[in-house]
Amino acid sequence: MGSVRFPGESPEHRRARALRERVDDLRDARQRILAAADAERRRIERDLHDGAQQRMVAVAVTLGLAEARVGSDPAGALELIAQAREEAQLAVKELRELARGIHPRVLSDHGLSAAIEAIASRAPVPVRVIGAPPDPLPHAVEAAAYFVASEALTNVAKYAHASEASVRISHGDSRLRVEIRDNGVGGADATTGSGLRGLHDRVEALDGSFELQSPPGEGTTLTVEFPLTRG
Ligand SMILES: Nc1ncnc2c1ncn2[C@@H]1O[C@H](COP(=O)(O)OP(=O)(O)OP(=O)(O)O)[C@@H](O)[C@H]1O
Ligand SMILES: [Mg+2]
Secondary structure, eight states, rough: OTTTTOTTTOOHHHHHHHHHHHHHHHHHHHHHHHHHHHHHHHHHHHHHHIIHHHHHHHHHHHHHHHHHHHHOHHHHHHHHHHHHHHHHHHHHHHHHHHHHHHOOOHHHHHHHHHHHHHHHHHHHEEEEEEEOOOSSOOHHHHHHHHHHHHHHHHIIIIIIOOOOOOEEEEEEEEEEEEEEEOSSSSOOOTTSSSSSHHHHHHHHHHTTTEEEETTSSSOOOEEEESSSSSO
């Protein structure tokens, strides 16, 4: 983007202009990240409101009915208690899923490789996970790499019509590289949805690079790289 040349422009001017363009890009990305964070908070609020909160209200109401009935109709009360227990179990399940979407437990407990293996094993197509990251990884890089793999594999499941996919993790030269490839229909476009654009912003905020190759009919490869030391 910043490599346009104007004839007669001095190297200093070119560098200054490239820097200004980079600042503008980062400012745009930061605004999109803030907007995405707001949207995410609203989604969580809605999920809690429509999901676990409604279920817990139902549990309380059902238990209240059971309490009122226990003297006159113990069998009916027992049935209501069973119903309340089922609702409570559903609420737990929904809370667990919601928490997993916010920050996957497996990532904090077992690290990036295990977390990516876990998404790979849930994918509808076979996904090979190749390579491993260096051991202590900066948390922000670890989370970004995880969300990249997660969104890319979700896209594979939704759009690619692929028969297989892979996640390749490598590192060297103080960089972590994650490549997600599928052999599906291609044609992915980072400007049409919010998923790939959000990933791009997240990677850019960490001074990383983001490359999407998706020629129609030839599958999709998303490659991201993160610097592991700031400089
Ligand atoms: N692996 C893929 N194979 C084929 N097409 C893809 C692939 N990944 C993405 N696409 C296409 O690129 C578009 C943009 O993807 P992106 O993830 O940015 O948005 P989305 O998945 O449509 O929406 P969101 O991620 O916000 O739920 C998709 O709508 C889809 O058409
Ligand atoms: Mg998507």
